[in-house]
Amino acid sequence: MVRILNRRGAIMRAAVLMETNKPLEIKEVHLLNPKENEVLVKIGATGVCHSDLNAIEDPTTPTPTILGHEGAGIVVAVGSSVKTVKVGDKVALSWVPYCGVCEFCLDGTVNLCESAFGPMFDGTLLDGTSRLHINGETIYHNSLLSTFAEYAVVPEMSCVKLPDGMPMAQAALIGCGVATGYGAAVKAAGVTPGSTVAVFGIGGVGINAIQGAKIAGASKIIACDIKESNLELAKQFGATHTVNTSIPDSFEQIKGLTNGLGVHYSIDCTGNTRATETAWHSTRKGGTIVIVGAFNPNQTLNLPAGGFHRVGKTIKGSFYGDIQPLKDFPVIAQLYLDGKLKLDELILKTIKLDDINIAIDSFHNHSCSNVGRTVVTFD
Numbered sequence: 166m167v168r169i170l171n172r173r174g175a176i177m178r179a180a181v182l183m184e185t186n187k188p189l190e191i192k193e194v195h196l197l198n199p200k201e202n203e204v205l206v207k208i209g210a211t212g213v214c215h216s217d218l219n220a221i222e223d224p225t226t227p228t229p230t231i232l233g234h235e236g237a238g239i240v241v242a243v244g245s246s247v248k249t250v251k252v253g254d255k256v257a258l259s260w261v262p263y264c265g266v267c268e269f270c271l272d273g274t275v276n277l278c279e280s281a282f283g284p285m286f287d288g289t290l291l292d293g294t295s296r297l298h299i300n301g302e303t304i305y306h307n308s309l310l311s312t313f314a315e316y317a318v319v320p321e322m323s324c325v326k327l328p329d330g331m332p333m334a335q336a337a338l339i340g341c342g343v344a345t346g347y348g349a350a351v352k353a354a355g356v357t358p359g360s361t362v363a364v365f366g367i368g369g370v371g372i373n374a375i376q377g378a379k380i381a382g383a384s385k386i387i388a389c390d391i392k393e394s395n396l397e398l399a400k401q402f403g404a405t406h407t408v409n410t411s412i413p414d415s416f417e418q419i420k421g422l423t424n425g426l427g428v429h430y431s432i433d434c435t436g437n438t439r440a441t442e443t444a445w446h447s448t449r450k451g452g453t454i455v456i457v458g459a460f461n462p463n464q465t466l467n468l469p470a471g472g473f474h475r476v477g478k479t480i481k482g483s484f485y486g487d488i489q490p491l492k493d494f495p496v497i498a499q500l501y502l503d504g505k506l507k508l509d510e511l512i513l514k515t516i517k518l519d520d521i522n523i524a525i526d527s528f529h530n531h532s533c534s535n536v537g538r539t540v541v542t543f544d
């Protein structure tokens with residue numbers, strides 16, 4: 166239970182990463198009040214993402230830190246200049262806040278706004294400072310959110326008001342894999358009714374790219390993965406066909422499912438350049454390949470140069486599913502409430518904050534499903 170310290174902030178419980186590669190420790194943390202353009206959110210639920218494990222293992226993660234970037238909660242206080250949310254609002258959190266005035270924001274590509282990246286790497290909020298301390302020692306933020314805690318102070322532009330009927334655990338999933346996968350299909354690829362789509366890599370993002378392609382009206386949705394269990398799961402979320410891409414020349418199977426032409430849209434969520442090359446060969450002339458997965462920085466893509474101009478294909482990267490959180494999160498929530506987007510099925514189980522290391526450890530068990538999330542819920 167939080168203890169409000171009035172003008173000095175509050176003391177709350179949080180899961181703290183004290184050092185790289187160590188288990189999270191439940192500690193009492195001092196949370197300062199929000200500044201003028203910040204919001205204090207009582208966290209209702211937070212997903213545990215594979216990116217949290219990456220941050221735990223990454224020596225460049227500033228420590229000590231509170232991880233967690235998939236959250237939802239209730240607004241309990243707002244800074245003096247906050248306009249978009251008010252006390253009592255139910256909000257989902259975005260880990261890509263944006264400034265609204267740079268050239269990228271003015272172009273409508275708020276997912277490409279650079280304002281968040283410096284603070285994201287430094288482990289601070291947008292003004293370069295932290296609101297988190299233990300006995301005067303700075304605790305760093307993560308993704309400007311830090312949702313593995315009872316409360317979080319976050320940028321106003323990270324808060325997106327949701328319909329009141331949206332349940333908390335499902336709302337917590339919207340801001341990461343759901344938005345990225347749905348957005349990759351609906352926004353980045355722009356899947357059209359009746360078209361054909363191949364999704365490569367059926368994990369937390371790919372499963373939602375399949376859902377997005379279904380919502381956009383694709384006639385054939387081909388799930389592509391090297392793991393049979395993932396391909397089986399994909400059928401429950403809208404895949405009409407599956408192809409195991411561990412076999413050589415698997416693109417021939419995908420072409421075989423599309424009159425020998427290839428799909429209109431390929432969405433590659435793998436971060437594996439060989440899968441991207443398969444996606445390229447699986448896509449028809451004039452088609453689009455969207456790359457969502459993050460490659461290892463020293464990798465190079467190998468695509469055939471001969472005839473490149475003749476096939477008229479588009480290959481494009483997509484960050485955060487080309488999502489505009491303020492506009493698209495409520496749409497995603499409404500699709501769930503209308504029964505068109507599955508989120509209940511993406512919740513593997515709910516746990517309490519004290520058990521969070523169990524969820525982190527489960528990422529090391531390769532027999533566990535990587536479709537869906539363990540969600541930490543708070544009272």
Ligand SMILES: [Zn+2]
Pocket residue numbers: 214215216234235341342
């Ligand atoms: Zn995530």
Ligand SMILES: [Zn+2]
Pocket residue numbers: 263264265266267268269270278279280
């Ligand atoms: Zn901007």
